[in-house]
Amino acid sequence: MKTIITLSIICLAFIATAFGQEKYTTKTGEITFEASVPSFEEVKAKNTNVSAVLEAETGNFAALALMKGFRFKVALMEEHFNENYIESSKYPKATFKGKIKDFNFSELSGEKEIIIKGTFNLHGTDKTMEVPATISKKDGEVWVTAQFVLKPEEFNIKIPSIVSKKIADEVQVSAVFKLQK
Amino acid sequence: MVYNYVYHDHRNIKSETSQLEITAPYLLERFKSNDGAGLLNKTITVTGTITNKEEGAVALDESVYASFSGETTGLKVNAQIAIKGRCIGYDELFEIVKLDQCTVVK
Numbered sequence: 001m002k003t004i005i006t007l008s009i010i011c012l013a014f015i016a017t018a019f020g021q022e023k024y025t026t027k028t029g030e031i032t033f034e035a036s037v038p039s040f041e042e043v044k045a046k047n048t049n050v051s052a053v054l055e056a057e058t059g060n061f062a063a064l065a066l067m068k069g070f071r072f073k074v075a076l077m078e079e080h081f082n083e084n085y086i087e088s089s090k091y092p093k094a095t096f097k098g099k100i101k102d103f104n105f106s107e108l109s110g111e112k113e114i115i116i117k118g119t120f121n122l123h124g125t126d127k128t129m130e131v132p133a134t135i136s137k138k139d140g141e142v143w144v145t146a147q148f149v150l151k152p153e154e155f156n157i158k159i160p161s162i163v164s165k166k167i168a169d170e171v172q173v174s175a176v177f178k179l180q181k
Numbered sequence: 182m183v184y185n186y187v188y189h190d191h192r193n194i195k196s197e198t199s200q201l202e203i204t205a206p207y208l209l210e211r212f213k214s215n216d217g218a219g220l221l222n223k224t225i226t227v228t229g230t231i232t233n234k235e236e237g238a239v240a241l242d243e244s245v246y247a248s249f250s251g252e253t254t255g256l257k258v259n260a261q262i263a264i265k266g267r268c269i270g271y272d273e274l275f276e277i278v279k280l281d282q283c284t285v286v287k
Contacts, residue, residue, distance in 0.1 A: 028236075051275055064273065068267075069270075074187075075188075076187055092270040093273075
């Protein structure tokens with residue numbers, strides 16, 4: 001009897017850990033940002049190699065984008081972005097670490113609006129934010145998408161006044177993650 | 182003249198000369214020991230065994246994640262390979278070094 005109890009406790013412990021460690025990940029998440037001003041050249045870039053991890057049980061979510069992975073249409077704009085604004089040699093990555101509020105993965109069906117509370121680290125500067133996002137589960141894949149606004153000044157990114165008219169103060173960011181187990 | 186400066190082309194990683202040849206585990210080791218910053222944005226050749234294959238990308242020795250601009254159809258898991266690409270940095274979430282715009286050298 002004792003052995004059975006011990007065994008079942010061990011089994012339960014294993015199941016619990018396995019369940020707790022259920023992670024959905026991607027290395028090819030997409031982040032697009034746009035800071036265009038009407039009637040000026042489009043200021044837009046896309047990174048299709050963004051990593052992200054979602055812990056199903058806890059709702060912990062982390063994402064990491066390498067700044068050099070952002071590609072612009074205009075090569076010179078990409079150079080300026082890396083060298084002058086985001087200083088990607090000094091600050092090679094942007095990260096987000098947070099937790100989905102009031103989240104229960106097992107109850108997830110269809111698309112759900114969520115809030116992810118967490119901290120951005122960009123250009124070496126931290127900022128805590130609540131990001132509205134959506135999450136959905138389909139064929140064993142989990143999709144997390146979000147649209148939000150970041151301001152360069154909040155991350156200590158200085159835009160020289162000579163070009164400031166051509167770059168919006170508010171940067172529209174959109175993220176799409178297709179996460180797999 | 183001005184037009185050419187403003188609208189010069191993107192780098193063509195495929196046609197650039199590789200600045201370093203390195204094995205995948207050693208490349209990872211360099212970034213883990215904070216000796217990788219000098220390789221950022223450089224075109225390098227990485228050698229190793231394909232440990233994982235995804236759409237448009239392969240992992241070498243579980244150390245390097247190489248995304249291709251073109252097809253990866255000929256590539257097979259467990260194959261020895263040398264690839265050329267642009268080093269974009271260290272991904273601490275997965276503990277891998279990422280390369281983009283990769284092409285197969287051999």
